[in-house]
Every structure is written in C-alpha cells, then in structure tokens.
Amino acid sequence: MSVAAPPIAASEDMPEADKRDLWFCWWVLPFFYSFFGLIFVLLTHVMPPPSPHKTDEQITAFFHAHGTTIQIGFAILMVVIGGSGILNGFVAYEMKRMSVTPVFAYTYIATLAVGAIPGCLMCAFSFLVASFRPDRDPHIVAMLYDVALLTFVGSLGCFAAQYLTLGIAILLDKNEIFPKWFAYVSFWNVITELLAAPVFVFKKGPFSWNGAISFWEGTVIFVIYLNCFILLLRKAVQDQRAGEVVQD
Amino acid sequence: MAAETAMSPSARRLPGDVNMWVFVLGDMVFFGAYFVIFMYYRTRQQDMFLLSQRHLSLASGVVNTLFLLASSWFVARAVQAVRDDMHERALRLVAAGGGFGVAFVALKIHEWYALAHHGFKLSTNDFFMFYFALTAIHVFHVLLGMFVLGFVGRELRRADLRRAWVVEAGATYWHMVDLIWVVLFAILYVMR
Numbered sequence: 001m002s003v004a005a006p007p008i009a010a011s012e013d014m015p016e017a018d019k020r021d022l023w024f025c026w027w028v029l030p031f032f033y034s035f036f037g038l039i040f041v042l043l044t045h046v047m048p049p050p051s052p053h054k055t056d057e058q059i060t061a062f063f064h065a066h067g068t069t070i071q072i073g074f075a076i077l078m079v080v081i082g083g084s085g086i087l088n089g090f091v092a093y094e095m096k097r098m099s100v101t102p103v104f105a106y107t108y109i110a111t112l113a114v115g116a117i118p119g120c121l122m123c124a125f126s127f128l129v130a131s132f133r134p135d136r137d138p139h140i141v142a143m144l145y146d147v148a149l150l151t152f153v154g155s156l157g158c159f160a161a162q163y164l165t166l167g168i169a170i171l172l173d174k175n176e177i178f179p180k181w182f183a184y185v186s187f188w189n190v191i192t193e194l195l196a197a198p199v200f201v202f203k204k205g206p207f208s209w210n211g212a213i214s215f216w217e218g219t220v221i222f223v224i225y226l227n228c229f230i231l232l233l234r235k236a237v238q239d240q241r242a243g244e245v246v247q248d
Numbered sequence: 249m250a251a252e253t254a255m256s257p258s259a260r261r262l263p264g265d266v267n268m269w270v271f272v273l274g275d276m277v278f279f280g281a282y283f284v285i286f287m288y289y290r291t292r293q294q295d296m297f298l299l300s301q302r303h304l305s306l307a308s309g310v311v312n313t314l315f316l317l318a319s320s321w322f323v324a325r326a327v328q329a330v331r332d333d334m335h336e337r338a339l340r341l342v343a344a345g346g347g348f349g350v351a352f353v354a355l356k357i358h359e360w361y362a363l364a365h366h367g368f369k370l371s372t373n374d375f376f377m378f379y380f381a382l383t384a385i386h387v388f389h390v391l392l393g394m395f396v397l398g399f400v401g402r403e404l405r406r407a408d409l410r411r412a413w414v415v416e417a418g419a420t421y422w423h424m425v426d427l428i429w430v431v432l433f434a435i436l437y438v439m440r
Contacts (some may be wrong), residue, residue, distance in 0.1 A: 013421070015397070059290075179267070180265075180267035181266070181267040181270040181271070183267070184267060184268070184270055184274070185270070185271075185272030185274070187271065188271075188274060188275065188278065190277075191275075191278070191385060191389075194385065194388060195381065195385055198370060198377070198381055201370055201371050202377070204370070205374060205377065206285050206289065206377075206378075207377060207381060212285045213281075213282060213285060217278060217281055217282075221278065
C-alpha cells in the first residue's frame with residue numbers, strides 16, 4: 001500500500017465550479033436507475049420476473065403480448081447502457097480517494113463491466129431475439145426465455161465480488177469517504193446474491209428465479225443499498241475539499 | 249464513535265461498534281424473513297416436512313449446537329479478558345472459539361455428505377431445499393466469522409492495536425452466527 005493517498009488535509013471548501021464534472025456524474029445515477037426501473041419493470045416485464053413454470057405455449061403468448069414494449073424498452077436500454085460506464089468510473093474515482101490501494105477501484109470496475117453482460121445485456125438480447133420472430137418453434141422461444149431470466153437473476157459471482165470489494169475497501173479506508181455501516185449494507189448483498197444460486201434448479205418455490213428468497217428478498221435489500229449509495233455518493237462529492245490529492 | 253466511548257468503560261455504552269450492530273440487526277431481520285418463508289411452506293406441507301425431518305441426524309444437530317455454544321462462550325470470555333487487559337489469555341480464548349467453529353463446519357460438511365450419500369439433495373423436496381440452502385448460507389456466515397475471529401486475533405497479537413471495541417465487534421458478529429444456528433436447529437431438526 002505504498003501508493004496510498006495521504007489523509008485528507010482540512011482546507012477551505014472546493015469552489016463549486018470545480019465539481020461540475022462530479023455533479024454531472026452523480027446526476028447520471030438517479031436518471032440511469034429511473035430508466036432501469038422503467039425499462040425492466042414497466043416495459044419489458046423482466047422485473048418482477050414472469051414464472052419459470054410456464055409451458056412453451058404460454059411463453060410464446062408472453063412474447064406476443066409484450067413484444068412491442070420489450071422492443072421499445074430494450075431499444076432504450078441499448079442507448080442508456082453507456083451510463084453504467086460513467087457510474088463505474090465515478091464510484092471508482094471515489095474509491096481512489098480512499099486510503100486503500102487503487103486495486104479495489106480497478107476490481108470494482110472489472111466486476112461490473114463483466115457482470116453487465118450476463119446481468120443485463122444477455123437478458124435484453126434474448127428477449128429482443130424472441131420478440132423479433134415470435135412465430136418461431138415454441139421450444140426455441142422457451143429457450144430464449146430461460147436464457148434471459150436465468151442469466152438475469154442467476155449471474156451472481158461478479159456482483160458478489162463487487163459488493164465484497166466495495167465493503168472491504170470502506171472498512172479499510174481511513175479517509176472516511178463512506179461511513180463504515182455502509183460496508184455492512186454492501187455485505188448483505190453478497191449473501192442475497194449467493195442465495196440466487198438455486199435458481200438453476202427450481203422452477204417454483206422460494207428459490208426459483210421469481211421466488212420470495214432468490215428474487216424478492218434480494219431485490220428489497222438491493223433497493224435499500226442503492227438508495228443509501230446514491231445519498232452517500234452525494235455527500236462524498238459535497239465533502240471533498242479543494243487541493244485533495246487523488247491517487248493516479 | 250465507538251473508539252471514543254471505549255475510553256470511559258464505566259459509562260453505559262453500546263458494546264463493540266455501532267456499524268457492526270447495523271449489520272447484525274439487519275442480517276437478523278433478513279434471516280427472520282427466511283424463517284417466515286420456511287414456516288409458510290412448512291404449514292402447507294406439514295406431513296412431508298415431518299417425514300423428511302426424520303432423515304436428519306438429531307445427534308449431529310445437538311453436537312453442532314454445543315460446538316457453537318461453547319465457541320460463543322470462549323469468545324465471550326475473551327471479551328472479558330480484553331477488558332481486564334489480559335491479552336495473551338484473550339488470544340487463547342479466541343483461538344479456542346475459532347477451533348469450535350472449524351469443528352462445526354467439519355461436522356456440517358460430514359452431515360451434508362452423509363445425506364447426499366443417501367440420495368437427499370437440494371431438489372429432493374421443499375424440506376431439503378430449505379435444509380441445504382439455509383444451512384449453506386449459515387455455514388457461509390461461519391466462514392466469514394472465521395475471518396472475523398482471525399482479524400480479532402491479529403488485533404490481540406499486536407501490542408500497538410488491542411482495541412477492546414474491535415474484539416467486542418467481532419464477538420457481536422460471532423454471537424449472531426450462534427443465535428441464527430440455534431433458531432435453524434430448532435426449526436429444521438426439532439420442531440414437530
């Protein structure tokens with residue numbers, strides 16, 4: 001940790017103009033997640049997930065019924081998905097203000113960059129492919145449905161690593177960029193991610209991809225985490241002093 | 249905050265660290281939700297749950313409960329030893345607590361192996377689904393606890409550290425792991 005940043009020296013508040021870029025990054029957060037909610041909940045019906053217990057014919061009917069909104073929703077996603085890059089960079093910047101090695105920030109970016117593929121994009125493309133020709137053999141449409149929802153709910157390793165990285169960095173950090181309790185809120189998500197593992201086995205019950213434990217409890221904890229994180233990132237930008245040295 | 253309050257041991261204060269209490273209380277709420285969901289499914293298929301329960305080894309469950317209770321007792325004694333500035337003794341007590349934690353995990357793995365050998369797995373029925381998933385997530389907490397106790401041990405070995413609140417925070421977490429197991433043991437092995 002020889003490259004760790006020195007503790008923040010108290011000095012006068014940074015002039016507001018110097019933080020314009022950081023405030024831009026912060027405002028991407030509420031916009032990005034509002035779009036995320038609009039797309040995944042209202043338009044494409046991925047959240048809350050439809051049942052894994054449907055027959056092939058019911059799945060084909062699902063794509064006939066929601067094909068248009070799926071196409072509109074995921075077309076919007078293809079545009080706004082770039083916002084996740086801005087957010088990862090922003091969080092990584094705040095992590096580099098910590099007294100820990102920047103390896104934590106790089107790990108954070110890497111886990112989410114890889115995680116976005118199964119956790120978001122594979123689902124979008126599978127639903128788009130299914131809606132593109134919904135008159136295909138129902139077996140094939142059903143496979144696309146399974147691919148979409150298994151990857152969306154079951155892609156847990158990268159996200160567990162992300163929450164663990166963020167939490168450990170916060171606990172080790174001496175610059176108090178984020179409060180320590182938030183590290184533990186982050187750790188809760190590690191546990192709920194691990195409990196999504198049984199979705200590959202069950203087609204109904206609490207551990208299926210729309211189950212009370214594998215989906216609902218994890219989602220409730222994620223929403224608590226996300227709201228805390230948005231507010232704490234706002235405070236981190238507010239509290240940054242002028243002349244603070246941030247690690248390369 | 250906790251470090252400041254630790255300066256005045258005579259004053260009434262929260263043991264350990266308020267941030268750890270956020271984690272522990274939150275985690276207990278979430279485990280509480282798992283237990284409620286378990287009870288919901290159990291009520292709907294009570295006969296099947298009772299029949300499946302007979303395949304669990306009550307003896308293993310009892311021994312594992314004793315392991316964790318003993319472990320918690322050693323860790324609680326370690327907290328007392330630290331408060332009396334007996335750091336060598338505290339380190340030995342934490343090591344004993346960790347030893348019982350390892351024994352718990354070893355017996356649990358043996359129990360899983362024996363059940364799997366008899367053909368019981370996650371997808372056998374709803375009882376075994378809950379049994380394997382809930383005990384696995386608890387073992388994950390125990391393994392995390394090994395890491396926490398290791399961190400406490402490092403704190404005790406270094407004369408420049410030895411902060412009582414760190415030892416208390418570690419003990420807070422470890423007691424939660426114990427408490428959750430006692431409830432799991434009751435609802436999985438014992439409840440008729």
